[in-house]
Amino acid sequence: MIIWVLYDIQNDRSRTKVAKLCKQAGLYRVQFSVFLGSLNAHEKDTLRLQIEDYIDEEIDKVYIFPMNKAELQQTELLGQAFDKDLVSDEVRALFF
Template structure:
């Protein structure tokens, strides 16, 4: 599934750890506090639990939005946007 992770985290240390968790899960940084990528159900559940442990529920906000490929293709990108083709479920090969 395609997943968006967006957050507003007060503490620098927690924010840095959350960004690293998103990157380690294979998500692509779209903006400073926004990540996008594809995860299977187990990866999604694992990331969800890890992120949930990192936030201060009284001060922080974190959103995890699943999205279908069709919905991603309908996304309107303006300005310095990311490459929608970069986020896909298809396996890519590079030949030398």
Template sequence: MIAWVLYDIKNDKARTKVAKICKQSGLYRVQFSVFLGTIDRNMKDSLQLQIEDLINEETDSVYIFPMSKNELQETILLGQAFDKKLVSDEVMALFL
């Protein structure tokens, strides 16, 4: 499945660790606090558990949005949708 991970995490150390976990899960950074990529259900569950251990549920927000390839291809990107310095060809290929 394709998954978006978006977060707003106040603690710098926790935010850095969440970004590292996303990258290790095979997700690509498309904005500073937004990752996108293909993961399986087990990896999504693992990602959720690891992030839950790092965040403060009182102050932080994390969204993990699974979607199908068809849904991703219907996504509308406006303006500077991606940070062009961060987005790779692999990410762009997901939209084709």
């Protein structure tokens, strides 16, 4: 399944660690606090548990959105939807 991870994490160290966890899980950074990629259900659950260890549930916000390829291809991208310096051909390929 395709996974979006979006977050707003106040602590710099925690935010950096969550970004590393997303990259280690095989997700691609598409904006500074947004990652996208393909994970199976087990990998998604593992990532969620790892992220929970680094966030403050009283102030931080993390969204993990699963979707299938057809739903992703219906996503509308407006303006500069992705940071061009971050987005790889692998991410672009998910949309076409």
